[in-house]
Amino acid sequence: MIITEGARPANREPTRATAAYAIIRAVPATFTQRFQVRFDECASDGTARAAALLRYVIETAFGHSTHEGFPLAWYNARGLFWLVRRAHLDLHRPMPYGTALDVTTEVLGFRRIWARRRNTVRDTSSEMLAIVTMDWIFTDRAGNPARIVPEMEAAFPGKSPRLEIERLELGDPPAGLEPLEYVVPAHQVDPRGHMNSAAYLDLLEDALTDAGVDPQERPAVYELEYLRAALPGEVLRRFVWQQNDGWAMVASTPEGMPVVKARRQRGTDFGGRADA
Template sequence: MEVAPRIEQPYRVRFDECGADGRLRSSAYLRYAQEMAWVHSDLAGFDRHWYEERELGWLVRCMELEVVAPISHGDSMRVSTAVDGFRRVWARRRSEFRAGIQDERITAVAITDWVLLGPTGPVSPPQEIRDRFDVVALVPFTPGRVRAVQVPDDARDVSFGVRRRDLDPLGHVNNATYLDYLEEVVAGAGGEDDLAVLPRRYRLEYLVSAEADSRLRARSWRTSEGWRFQLEGGDGTTLCRGQLETEPGLFVGD
């Protein structure tokens, strides 16, 4: 049995998902994209219990989010998900956000690269997953990256601890929360207005998971394309690299 290659569900934007401007927070798009990935997996017969029994789990390694138009508190929107690419231990999902019930205009797009992990590291998906999602028909892709660069001495530099609310059911900081971290440090560095620019594009590469009670160091600095971001653990290990692009002509990956 194959599952539909693309599914879509309606949602209403909640009050607590919006910022002081009344618009859906950037990180909320990623939370919806992640939830829709689980809905799709559940429909295919692969729920959390299925993965736990086999000691398997998908981990986000890179995401790209482009916000084209605002969605505000109380708005209806439709969120879709589809497995858009496959490569050995990797899978790519594309989520599209549309305002209203009938409107076909895309207001945001999220591309997420996942890697499947077993007890000892990355593993190829079991044959039943391959069959259910018909991965043979999917095109290979190059996993997303954020190029490592030298952090300038005048970068905004903030240290803080992982909060209990940052953790997800897997016990580590949720992938969407890293985008909250990016926006907080960018705003503190004088980039508040850039966080409202439309269109704008975010990219995050997740290198090492931040765990409960970890101490974190976040740094951000302005570039010709927008902003760069780097998150490190208490021992100096780079956990995540990110960028915010506010000039459409310079968007990477078009």
């Protein structure tokens, strides 16, 4: 099921003003897509892993783009792509196998080469289960930052031009901490030819499980900052350590070039209210 909001109001003549409203909206449109938690997306407790939720959110962003006239073929033809730079997942409630989830995405704003989306996840009773904020970088075929094209700015008008990408400051790993090596497997590579953004959450949660931490405990907050694409067969050195009230991870190349930073902390349950 796909639901869209922000179209021209019903029962109005398509005047010049309302026709313009249908193309360039005064407020950013939202786009909702429904998913059902699959068996293979669940951990041993029968609830969805964090990586599954991130995949839903990314797929909904793709759906929104396609609905507005920018399908994957449009990007491929022009050698332009969106890459995730930053993700903040606020997970409030477990999502058991079979749960129907409505993921709603909204573009909050643009800068020259990046955009921010706010995504909410609700069950069919409208109970809020999670909020995910993501920063996306617009790139060319080689992965270099590119200016967002005017037609895309017109289709996705943002609320604020003053947004700033926040950095995830973790500090250095503890002295003497030995890294774990990880070889990027082919099954975690997406159509862009590199390790999928959600796979890094699996990488962190595997390490948490090894440390005796239950990654399915909710509420929880995950933060990720993506710094470099990891290619199939590439070796990553993964440092994972306990930090304050949570856990931190830095994955880098053998030469020390950082690939991703991530952190998991205990979250706060906001009671599932719909206006969170």
